[in-house]
Amino acid sequence: MAATSSTVERRSIEFVPSSERHGGVTQQFTLWFGATLQITAVVDGALAVVFGAHALWAIIGLLLGNLFGGAVMALHSAQGPKLGLPQMISSRAQFGVIGAALPLVLVVLMYLGFASTGTVLSGQAINRILHVDAPWVGIVIFGLITFVVAAVGYRWIHGLGRIATVLGMLGFAWITIRIFTAYDGAHLLADATFGAVPFLLAIALGAGWQLTFGPYVADYSRYLPADTPARRTFTATFAGSVLGSMWAMTIGALLASIPHSSFLDNQVGFVGELAGGGLIALVIYLVIVSGKLTINTLNAYGGAMTMLTTVTGFSKRSVVRPALRLVFVFTFLALSVVIALAASADFLDNFKNFVLLLLMVFTPWSAINLVDFYLVSRERVDIPALYDPEGRYGAFDVPALITYVIGILVQIPFLAQSMYTGPLTKMLGGADVSWIVGLVVPGAIFLVWGRATRRPPERTILPEGADDGAATTGAGVDPDADGDAAHDAEEVRR
Template sequence: MTHDGPAEVILTPERRTIDVVPDAERHGTPRSQFTLWFGANMQITAIVDGALAVVFGADAIWAIVGLLIGNIFGGAVMALHSAQGPRMGLPQMISSRAQFGVKGAVVPLVLVILMYLGFAATGTVLAGQAVNKILHIDSPTVGIVVFGLLTAFVAVTGYKLIHIVGRIATVVGIVGFSYLAVRLFLEYDVASYVGIKGFDIVTFLLAISLGAGWQLTFGPYVADYSRYLPRSTSESTTFWSTFLGSVIGSQWSMTFGALVAACAGDAFLGNQVGFMGDLAGPAAIAFLIYFVILVGKLTVNVLNAYGGFMSILTTVTAFNGQSRISSTARTLYILGFTAVSVLIAIAASADFLDNFKNFVLVLLMVFTPWSAINLIDYYLISKERIDIPALYDVNGRYGAWNFTALACYAAGVLAQIPFLAQKMYTGPVTDMLGGADISWIVGIVFTGLIYYPLAKRTSNPPSSMIYPDHTAMTDSRV
């Protein structure tokens, strides 16, 4: 009889997909949520996100304050989604079937899949540059493909390895970005670049939107990484571990990005990864900084690939009725998703910063109504009582389509249009506000106001959480 060692256990591909994780397979502590989300946010794209607020006109000080407000608000919403994981033991978007119906949940799911592809592709562009610097290769395609292969390997292996990569990213991120921050203050008179512009409401609201948008786009997959925690795990502990890890990590990166953009300007904007290496100083240390960038991007890109696979599978199984797939099919789904994101990265526009800003803000428009509906239903309507077997049955409690939720979702998206401030379209209310984009606030508030009273009358939650019979799980709160 042989026993697998720790390495074999970690590198054994994960078996669970969109099915419930039984109690016997639950493990870990909420501390793992802190390191995963801290590590996922200590990375180059978060730095770019923080830099955007300064690039588009804000003073660095006001940009940092606005980013903090956005990160706190968006982080709270995102962490409320995370707290659902231990209770249900399900990926996030499967639980959306309780609000939208088994097939109706496909509507926001299609947009979620596009989000994952977009973030995976934009992240792969930057990570590919770091790979090229490490390998001393000039071809952008080589770095992108190598990074895609790394992403696929970790995502196929699954949950345990993903959390280990998150822990590594936390440690190297703290060391690497702290060093770069010191170097920035040694190379530039930072104080002379900040506090030189007055407060401007338009750019301040943009900074808030960039911070909030960054956090809110984690919402559709955050519970994927808390669903293995024991059911006895405190919801408040899960919330705070996720919230603090994500907000501290992202704010750290975005603050650094705002300061870099203020001091370096075009030197950073034209070559974000190369600038970090130059700032590091000696070639040996620059090599280590490229490694830090690579590990941080690997962490978050794996989340995109893993979440993208889960979302595609949730979409497909809404129509074929399956709740499990083979390991081979699971691997093929992930490889297919990663391959598409790599191809998009290779063909990515050179106008990276402007496109990325618009990409994040468009995502806000489609995800804030989904987030409002999911959280209001789970915490205020169903009150944490879900009929899990019915999530896989079009003839069950939740049906195929929940037109009430879908109508509220559509209304929440449409209500934001007059408030948009996009490259291709600026709403009339936005013009009246001087260009300030508050569409995401409208999306959350308006959707919540119309959904809650309608769902209160039409929803039919069970009296307690119902788990599948084969798991032998019962609701301990009854």
């Protein structure tokens, strides 16, 4: 039976059979709306103005980036109901059962970075609620709360998303009103001057924000019934993530445009003061904690799932007991709390820059995964082979791995990060277009190379004993695919 709201989730890296599928696409909207309507997205929007964009053009650029990146992210989400698998397990179909560990290690590092920096911000809000000065108090409390929700799993995570959505809408509505009444928000949008470089940087900020969700977005749609239309999963995820992100980023762009704004120096305190202080500020701090708790839980749950995917690729395990999943969740969160406690302000700034640099590893992974699933394999996956290094996908997929490395290398000349600025970026005046290069180049290479080398099954192959109808079949039969019905049946029995 599926885990109930009061029990720990029993599934982890394995396939979810149809008897345990539940829920509707509305929960995808509330989860991603609640997770993205939060203070880190506010900071992301503020950075667009810090980089030199006028508030109006920053908002337009952020919107374009969110629309494009959100579409890519939502295409990953649509894979969840079809496959019933965590996102990074399905990537073994592209990179091989062991080869998938290459992007997986970098994924864990990035989510660990986001979790630790998010824990610092949330700890500040908790300390203000409790009226304590010791930084470790709020950090540890937030880490423990995150562990409880991530440990229980899927149902509680979606329940938290609904709570964060309601609280976020109320809290951010009040902040929006305060911006336009206390600081004349309309005036902040007036006299807009356009600059191409900061405008492109704003687009990159919006797109990069959305693309970072790609490696775990299907983790939270994989329990939906297999016959859930992909269009509905896509639309709900896309709408929730883009609307939540844009509301928060718009507020950030406006806050950074306030003359002599101290928002970036004291994000939590500034927002509390803007809200009006006193009891209202306490409510806003609760809103901040609920939003950060939602996204931090996603980071912890997805980070632990990614760690399990990496380890089981070598151990050949296809099922992981709930107790082991809890150990990985705890380990991930313990590391994030230790980093948050030990980090100086300078360290956190440097760590954030390092994390931003790691974004370059996600665009080629995303391009390869989507091109293979939708255009090469055409939604047909041999699920049992995803756990067998000697199966259809092998231990390593050389074309995918080479394409992935190429996808990273071609971005280097176009990078515009504080740690490194590429030579072509300097020629472009500082504009960051690396994410576009990181999507287009490996996507085009793998479309040609993948079609020439890959042999997907004629239809999706389910694990032995899976319920009928637990996964959808492909959208057609590739005349070049190897394997007839007998071969596919043998693959299921192995």
